[in-house]
Amino acid sequence: MSEPQAGIFVEGSSSHFFLEYKLVDGLSLEQLSDSVSKAVALSDAGVNRVWAFGADCWRSIAPAACPADLKPFAAIGEGRQVAPASQRGIFLWLHGDNHSANFDAAMTATAALAAVxxxxxxxxxxxYKDSRDLTxxxxxxxxxxxxxxxxxALIPEDEPGAGGSYVMSQQWVHNLRSFSALSQPEQEAVIGRTKPDSIELNDEAMPDNSHVSRSDVKINGVAQKLYRRSVPYGGVLEHGLYFLAFSADIRRFDHILQSMFGVSGDGVHxxxxxxxxxxxxxxxxAPSAAELFAIGSL
Ligand code: HEM
Structure with a gap:
């Protein structure tokens, strides 16, 4: 059994750092593997860390351990409602209950990667409160x-990348002023669940453009399930949700995004x-723990 990176499954952390790094141009594979292997070897008590890599980066570091469907994110949607692409090379998620330790770990990891x-x-x-979005x-x-x-979340045994996971991240910026101007029943129709206790609206009350309707996608009868680890970010001036999800199949992300952004056939956003x-x-x-720590020797 290929062990995953344990931090993926640790829930309830009060503090999170989401860090996306762009690779320096013209790196040799040796330079890249050398710096990344030193950075992933860092550890700090009380800090959970999950490392993940963009398609081009991981394919050059570990071609034999690359899952077949890994690809860069491409923009989805048309007109005003578009999910833009901002694909970078390296992703680090640090989380735990000690914000000071997370901060130190973020600084150290960023310094370790600085050359690449x-x-x-x-x-x-x-x-935020009892695991609520800022809405x-x-x-x-x-x-x-x-x-x-x-x-x-995990790619099955016997497949390239076994014990690893496809990851999707997306920074969303909320307009809470306009959302708060809705009545509670109107807000519940946007989400598709009740606000105090998260009970799914019944079929008669559920709009076909609610978030639950658009994200509960079935393809040929198979539910497109994700393991979501999003949390709110930001302060008064800018805030929203850093959406983060893990899946054994990258196509589930595409299917749900197509449904949310009106390009799955019915035109509903x-x-x-x-x-x-x-x-x-x-x-x-996000490679398995063994493949992560083997960087440089793969
Ligand atoms: C501003 C961005 C978003 C917010 C505030 C948000 C919030 C929520 C909330 C409140 C729920 C209902 C409770 C729950 O089951 O967790 C939910 C469900 C869900 N969301 Fe999101 N979400 C966002 C974006 C996304 C994106 C980008 C995806 C996938 C690409 C996604 C996928 C899902 C899925 C799969 C469910 C469960 C649907 C079901 O089976 O009932 N969400 N989300």
């Missing part, structure tokens, strides 16, 4: 539980996109 990668996107996330709705109700998390806007979009691969 530049930090281009940084979002500081936090647990006030509980986020994660339909997430898989127990062993189901690994089944949903997710009403949530009237109140929040994605400003980044990436696909990554």
């Amino acid at each position: 990668a530049t930090l281009q996107l940084e979002k500081i996330g936090f647990l 006030g709705f509980i986020d994660g109700t339909e997430n898989p539980k127990g062993r189901g998390q690994q089944t949903v 997710d009403r949530l996109t009237d109140f929040s806007t994605p400003v980044s979009g990436s696909y990554w691969f």
Whole structure:
């Protein structure tokens, strides 16, 4: 059994750092592997860390351990409602309950990567109330539980990349002023669940453009399940959700995004996109622990 990076499955952290790095141009494979292997070897008590890599980066580091479908994120949608692409080379998610330790770990990792990668996107996330998005709705109700998390998230044994996971990240910027101007029943129609206790609206009350309607996608009868680990980020001036999800199959992300952005055939857009806007979009691969620590010797 290929062990995954343990930090993927640690839940309830109050402090999160999401770091996206762009690779320096013209690197040799040796330079890249050398710096990355030193950075991934760092560890700090109390800090969970998950490393993931863009398609081009991982394919050059470990071609034999690259899952077949890994690809860069491509923009989805048309007109005003577009999910843009901002694919970079390296992703690091640090989380835990010690914000000071997370900060130190973020600084150290960024210094360790400095010769090969530049930090281009940084979002500081936090647990808001009882795992709520800043809209006030509980986020994660339909997430898989127990062993189901690994089944949903991890590439099966005997496939290239076994024990690893496809990852999608997307920074969303909320317009809370416009969302708060809605009545509670209107807000619940946007999400598709009740606000206090996250109960799914019944069929008669569920609009076909609610977020639940657009994200609960079935393809040939198969539910497109993700293991979501998003948390809110930001402060008063800019805030939103850093969407982060893990999947054994990268196509599930495409199917759900196509449904949310009106390009899955019925032309319906997710009403949530009237109140929040994605400003980044990436696909990554989080290798198994063994493949991560073998970088440089693969
Ligand atoms: C501003 C961005 C987003 C917010 C605030 C948000 C919030 C929520 C909330 C409140 C729920 C209902 C509770 C739950 O089951 O977790 C939910 C469900 C869900 N969301 Fe999102 N979400 C966002 C973006 C996305 C994106 C980009 C995806 C996938 C590409 C996604 C996939 C899902 C899925 C699969 C469900 C469960 C649907 C079901 O089976 O009932 N969400 N989200």
